[in-house]
Amino acid sequence: MRLFFLGLILAGCTKAAAPTIDPAATVRFITPPIDGDVANIMSAQRSKSKAEGRQVLLYCGASWCEPCRFFHEAVDRGELTGKLGALDLVAFDAQVDAERMLMAGYESQFIPLFAAVGPDGKGTGKKIEGSVKGPGAVDDLVSKLQGLLAEAPR
Numbered sequence: 001m002r003l004f005f006l007g008l009i010l011a012g013c014t015k016a017a018a019p020t021i022d023p024a025a026t027v028r029f030i031t032p033p034i035d036g037d038v039a040n041i042m043s044a045q046r047s048k049s050k051a052e053g054r055q056v057l058l059y060c061g062a063s064w065c066e067p068c069r070f071f072h073e074a075v076d077r078g079e080l081t082g083k084l085g086a087l088d089l090v091a092f093d094a095q096v097d098a099e100r101m102l103m104a105g106y107e108s109q110f111i112p113l114f115a116a117v118g119p120d121g122k123g124t125g126k127k128i129e130g131s132v133k134g135p136g137a138v139d140d141l142v143s144k145l146q147g148l149l150a151e152a153p154r
Helices: 002-013 038-051 068-075 093-102 136-151
Strands: 027-030 055-061 087-093 113-117 124-131
Touching: 002 136, 027 038, 027 068, 038 055, 038 068, 038 087, 038 113, 055 068, 055 093, 055 136, 068 136, 087 093
Parallel strands: 027 087, 055 087
Antiparallel strands: 055 113, 113 124
């Protein structure tokens, strides 16, 4: 009987294996329309990305944001291939799109913002925002994004 309970305890203590990430899976930026309802844009992109076997997040940054620039450059150089899986980032501009993003439930105090998208295209409240400055921003954001992607609706 003791062995039975010990087995139950040990079974409950084992960690689930981390999801396997395709080493060739890429991160790509998607440019949204310059106007229109963000929830509709994100809902359509979520469906398209899902059909392609990709996850999608709303991304909001700015050209003057140092962590945003480092992250963009890392994506453009392919440095994130195999680190985040197949991921589409719908890239909004904080200076241009803040009001329409807010209307769709994407609120942020800091940038960059990466936010999970619900089936209706609205923000789910699951998000990460801000990062460290300098080249360390990429590793900081990748680490945070791995956690967010594990929790994000698929």
